Amino acid sequence: MKTLTKLQAFIDQAMGISLGSLAVSQREVKPHLVESDLPALIAAASLSGKEMTTRFIRMAVSNTPEYRDIASLLRRTEAYSMVSFLLQEGQGEKVEALSARYGVSAGHFRRIFRASLGSSPKSSLNDWRLAKAVLAFIERQQSITDVAMAHGYASPSHFSNEVKKTLGLSLTHLFDT
DSSP states (O other): OHHHHHHHHHHHHHTTOOGGGSOHHHHOOOTTOOGGGHHHHHHHTOOOHHHHHHHHHHHHHHTOHHHHHHHHHHTTSHHHHHHHHHHHHOTTOOHHHHHHHHTSOHHHHHHHHHHHHSSOHHHHHHHHHHHHHHHHHHHHOOOHHHHHHHTTOSSHHHHHHHHHHHHSSOHHHHHHO
16 A cells, blocks of 8 residues: 555656645545545455556556546545655755654654655655656766756765665666666
């Protein structure tokens, strides 16, 4: 469920959708569906995590009624709120500043995040920053220096080292495959 929640937040961000911009009909869930039904809906599909993710993406692309119901439920979870908040607000910010804007203490922010998403906010933000930087490098074909600076890395070597440490490949090897 955590994976689908994060995925939904990323889908919404990519589509330019925020909770405030959703029409009332898109925010509302059928009365018989409540947040506690979500694990059962997912389990009923009897799919592995990867298969469920693939199916969810297909449903999202097709905008099926089943997808809309699940997406609506996911959007009402704390995990979705947290991921959406971080995607919108979390670029280069310290956890203390983010937690203050979220309206809770830094310690409580970390606890909510870990309980909702299974990892720390700092590691997730670093992973997301790295993913955005690598995508920018691939898509825009900018220099390593430009991408590193645009995404908050101290230097091009810092960016390159993070890529190699996390992905196990250098930036040049990403293009060799």
